[in-house]
Amino acid sequence: MLVADALSRAPLADEDRASHRDVHTHVREVEASWPVRDTTLEKLKQATKEDVELNCAMSYTLNGWPAYKENVQLAARNLYDIRSELSVQDGLLLRGKRIVVPLEMRKEVLQKIHHGHMGIAKCRERAAQSVWYPQIGKDIKERVANCRQCLEERASHPKEPLLPTPLPNRPFEKVALDLFELKGRSFVVVIDYYSCYPDIGYLPNQKASTLVTKLKIIFARHGIPETVVSDSQTNLTSHEFQRFAQDWGFQHITSSPHFPSGNGAAECRVKLSKRLLRQEDYALALLMHRATPIPGLGASPAELAMGRKMKTTLPTLPTVLQPRTVNTHLLREKDRVYK
Secondary structure: OOOHHHHOOOOOHHHHHHHHHHHHHHHHHHHHOOOOOOHHHHHHHHHHHOOHHHHHHHHHHHHOOOOOHHHOOHHHHHHHHHHHHEEEEOOEEEEOOEEEOOHHHHHHHHHHHOOOOOOHHHHHHHHHOOEEOOOHHHHHHHHHHOOHHHHHHHHHOOOOOOOOOOOOOOOOOEEEEEEEEEOOEEEEEEEEOOOOOEEEEEEOOOOHHHHHHHHHHHHHHHOOOOEEEEOOOHHHHOHHHHHHHHHHOOEEEEOOOOOHHHHHHHHHHHHHHHHHHOOOOHHHHHHHHHHOOOOOOOOOHHHHHHOOOOOOOOOOOHHHHOOOOOOHHHHHHHHHHHO
């Protein structure tokens, strides 16, 4: 906030020094409120201090790199070719907006990247949002290739042909839903056609009233869709569900009972939901999935649905977490090419 009277006269030397102190104090307070002030980043800073390679690279970045690679100390030669992309901020070495991970913490960060047991492409997209180190792509590939759970999942669920669907005009304009069971428990999955953002709800029983109550909670969170696509299960064709659709003002479309793949968006998400629910920390796996960019689109379901990246267990700079508007024209072109 600026006071007009303060700008109407030139400050004295003492006042100028006091003004600078006030500015620095304000900056420190703002930095202290940054969401990245978490334990993971503090560990990263400490590990960076003790990492010979990163310390050497930080020194060169601040004071100038030698003109020739041969004159660079061996510890920092791996980073010479990307020297123009490096910067130092608050005790961390950055490549663009990605944190360069010290050797001591690469195994831990790699584990966080693979949390949720996504494939190679999605893990690389996730890493590209916040972290980097030499050979990270190779490490991700080896991690996924040697993961027993991923191998079992791929063997039991081979890839199927993609059924392209038109992209709606906005998030949660059109959603697909499906019911499924896992380990004797019932769930409903709702998937947004625009953002691929999934929401999963537990159903303690098979009553239509229970399903309607759960969907009301989900729609209250995201807004009422224009169109809901589902199969023809009894709960979804009941009088109570039809009255819900009428009262809340959305169109309910059912796929043919002889062609359930007509609701392919929900069918695909049922498989994903079951895989997430089987994991030890289901909520964290779901968070990671929502925050992972969709290959080919360059944006995550959270970005497309809410206009912002979600903070996860991966260390991320505060500037990366700021809300931003998605270019819908570019998104449609990417979606068309990808599909």
